[in-house]
Amino acid sequence: MDTKIESIKELIREEFFGESTGHDWYHIERVYKNALKIQEKEGGNRDIIAYAALLHDIADHKFVENHEAETERRIKEILGGASVSSDIIAEVLHIAQNISYKGANVENKIRSLEGMIVQDADRLDAIGAIGVARAFAYGGSKKRAIYLPEEKPTLHEDFESYKNDEGHTINHFYEKLLLLKDRMNTQTGKEIAQQRHDFMQGFLVQFYAEWEAK
Numbered sequence: 071m072d073t074k075i076e077s078i079k080e081l082i083r084e085e086f087f088g089e090s091t092g093h094d095w096y097h098i099e100r101v102y103k104n105a106l107k108i109q110e111k112e113g114g115n116r117d118i119i120a121y122a123a124l125l126h127d128i129a130d131h132k133f134v135e136n137h138e139a140e141t142e143r144r145i146k147e148i149l150g151g152a153s154v155s156s157d158i159i160a161e162v163l164h165i166a167q168n169i170s171y172k173g174a175n176v177e178n179k180i181r182s183l184e185g186m187i188v189q190d191a192d193r194l195d196a197i198g199a200i201g202v203a204r205a206f207a208y209g210g211s212k213k214r215a216i217y218l219p220e221e222k223p224t225l226h227e228d229f230e231s232y233k234n235d236e237g238h239t240i241n242h243f244y245e246k247l248l249l250l251k252d253r254m255n256t257q258t259g260k261e262i263a264q265q266r267h268d269f270m271q272g273f274l275v276q277f278y279a280e281w282e283a284k
């Protein structure tokens with residue numbers, strides 16, 4: 071076991087444990103495990119992937135005002151404190167600053183293989199059974215309705231409008247979750263995503279049937 075990675079894992083576990091909007095420690099742990107699993111097939115530097123998975127939500131734009139600067143400050147503080155090299159810190163920073171989904175029609179700026187892998191792992195955790203659970207947990211934390219049939223989804227052209235959208239949670243499936251399968255970066259990610267995607271579609275079929283009292 072790499073002791074630097076283990077100590078950062080411990081630090082992040084303490085900071086994120088019990089968070090209740092779907093960004094809790096277990097989300098981070100799942101992203102970490104899935105990213106390392108994808109790496110076994112796709113290659114890439116395991117240290118960068120491990121650090122980036124553990125630190126990718128350290129200053130999420132949904133909870134922190136100045137996402138870019140705060141991400142940089144925290145990552146330099148944590149990795150610098152563990153004497154990680156500046157080259158690796160720069161790679162991890164690129165990933166943490168660009169990993170987020172920013173709207174259906176907004177360009178993805180992730181460039182490195184390691185970044186593509188961690189982004190795939192993060193996105194896998196937004197779909198499937200866990201994705202469904204996290205979407206409603208997040209929607210509930212923002213006091214949003216489960217479903218308002220009269221409000222249709224929007225395919226956002228820019229991050230501001232995506233971020234400020236306060237629609238019901240079923241819309242989030244059409245604005246993000248169902249789009250992720252075709253936006254996976256790696257072949258391994260695509261294969262895992264397909265099965266989780268099919269599950270979500272089945273969930274929606276059942277949801278609408280129950281809604282209509284069928």
Ligand code: ADP
Nearest residue numbers: 092170171192195196201204205208209239242
């Ligand atoms: P990303 O990892 O791409 O940055 P987010 O951090 O935006 O994703 O989202 C984290 C979790 O919260 C995901 O499971 C996501 O689907 C959910 N979520 C984000 N925005 C919404 C929303 N408007 N309604 C419901 N769930 C949301």
Ligand code: NI
Nearest residue numbers: 101126127192
């Ligand atoms: Ni995440």
